[in-house]
Amino acid sequence: MPHPQIIIIGAGAAGLVAASELERAGHRPLLLEAEDRVGGRLKTDEVDGFLLDRGFQVLLTEYPEVKRYLDLDALEVKSFRPGGHVHTRQQRFRFADPMREPAQLIRSAVSPIGTWSDKIKLARLGLRLRNKSVEECFRGFTEQRSIDYLWSLGFSEQIVERFFRPFFGGIFLEQELRTPAAMFRFIFKMFGHGSAALPAGGIEAVAKQLAGRLRQTEIRCNTPVAQVREGTVVLADGTTLDAPGGIIIACPPEKLMPQLAGGGVRWKSTSNLYFYSNRRLKENRLINLVSDPTSLINTYAVLDEVAPSYKLTQQGGSLISVTLRETVDRESQIGQAEQDLLRHSRLPNDSLQFLRHYIVRHALPDLHPVAFRQDATHSRVAKGIYLAGDHQLNGSLDAALRSGRLAAEGLLLGGG
Numbered sequence: 001m002p003h004p005q006i007i008i009i010g011a012g013a014a015g016l017v018a019a020s021e022l023e024r025a026g027h028r029p030l031l032l033e034a035e036d037r038v039g040g041r042l043k044t045d046e047v048d049g050f051l052l053d054r055g056f057q058v059l060l061t062e063y064p065e066v067k068r069y070l071d072l073d074a075l076e077v078k079s080f081r082p083g084g085h086v087h088t089r090q091q092r093f094r095f096a097d098p099m100r101e102p103a104q105l106i107r108s109a110v111s112p113i114g115t116w117s118d119k120i121k122l123a124r125l126g127l128r129l130r131n132k133s134v135e136e137c138f139r140g141f142t143e144q145r146s147i148d149y150l151w152s153l154g155f156s157e158q159i160v161e162r163f164f165r166p167f168f169g170g171i172f173l174e175q176e177l178r179t180p181a182a183m184f185r186f187i188f189k190m191f192g193h194g195s196a197a198l199p200a201g202g203i204e205a206v207a208k209q210l211a212g213r214l215r216q217t218e219i220r221c222n223t224p225v226a227q228v229r230e231g232t233v234v235l236a237d238g239t240t241l242d243a244p245g246g247i248i249i250a251c252p253p254e255k256l257m258p259q260l261a262g263g264g265v266r267w268k269s270t271s272n273l274y275f276y277s278n279r280r281l282k283e284n285r286l287i288n289l290v291s292d293p294t295s296l297i298n299t300y301a302v303l304d305e306v307a308p309s310y311k312l313t314q315q316g317g318s319l320i321s322v323t324l325r326e327t328v329d330r331e332s333q334i335g336q337a338e339q340d341l342l343r344h345s346r347l348p349n350d351s352l353q354f355l356r357h358y359i360v361r362h363a364l365p366d367l368h369p370v371a372f373r374q375d376a377t378h379s380r381v382a383k384g385i386y387l388a389g390d391h392q393l394n395g396s397l398d399a400a401l402r403s404g405r406l407a408a409e410g411l412l413l414g415g416g
Helices: 013-024 064-069 102-110 116-130 134-138 146-152 157-172 181-193 204-212 258-263 331-345 397-414
Strands: 006-009 030-032 044-047 050-053 083-088 092-096 196-198 218-220 225-229 232-235 240-242 246-249 267-277 288-291 297-302 318-324 352-365 380-382 385-387
Touching: 006 013, 013 030, 013 064, 013 204, 013 397, 044 352, 050 267, 050 318, 050 352, 064 397, 083 157, 116 157, 116 181, 134 181, 146 157, 146 181, 157 181, 157 288, 157 297, 246 397, 267 331, 288 331, 297 331, 318 331, 331 352, 385 397
Parallel strands: 006 030, 006 246, 030 218, 083 288, 246 385
Antiparallel strands: 044 050, 083 092, 225 232, 232 240, 267 318, 267 352, 288 297, 297 318, 380 385
């Protein structure tokens, strides 16, 4: 006897994992996606012979749910080196993680990224978190701000401004480092164990791999949903679909269920620029951290140096991804960012070609507090209706994947 129809709304990472788990239990879910293809925020465009991710996104190979659901070999991931290239207003210097690259011990020891005391504290923090479980990284730190946590550990202003603020500000998409310290500890541990990587086919390859494994799920793209009621989904064109087996909303739910608007998700945005340089820019697969208050740039990276497949043609030069400190939308600001990039990279004035500017309005959920793990029914908002998405736990791909699994498990346990 066939199972009652289950509908999933949103074909991002959370929705795709929810479909996978439901298939595993013998269901044939219907997956509705408003856009023209799956992926949600995991999107990659082909522009002028380059792969451009919508926002600078890296895949952390140590994420628990990444190891559960993704085949990294099939994705042909290529990793950044552990470390960075720091640009202050007066200096440019590189540093590497001596725990991961012992040959860089001397360079790291003399690097002006921080004081000797900072470097000792940094090593101790890495060792301390290495020996803790992910749950322990979150426990007791879900509300304390990251910046307050760093001050409590005794780090100097020098290393906060030259490393922690640009590096984690780029990850958290906010420069104040008010993101809960639990996320700092979690991400720090993930970088200490694994690597930041780029899939050969761009970040959208993650979603394509998840979708490619689905065998019993019907995926309908270009199918926006207007409203969700118990057992019923109303499409934007007025069509009504029955979902007696339950509904998983794997996207921000407020517009679909107005009764949830009071607890709506707040979002962080980001501005991401892409440039092609006709001069080869060699950064040794390091992310560039800009600690310069006069610059609009927070970080930049030479993507094809890490993953050559991001450059689809055989032309020389470099593909550069630039992330700004704040969301900008004026052409003059883009011009200023280009001048800042020329200054930091020391490229000739005629070397850059602007490719594209992405403004990602809903880049990360702004959550206080955050969570790592919840029980399988925590996201139930009405009879037979469950929520999925990183806004249910914390702002990360790991949380998106985990939330999809938990929502499916909750629906299966609770029934329609």
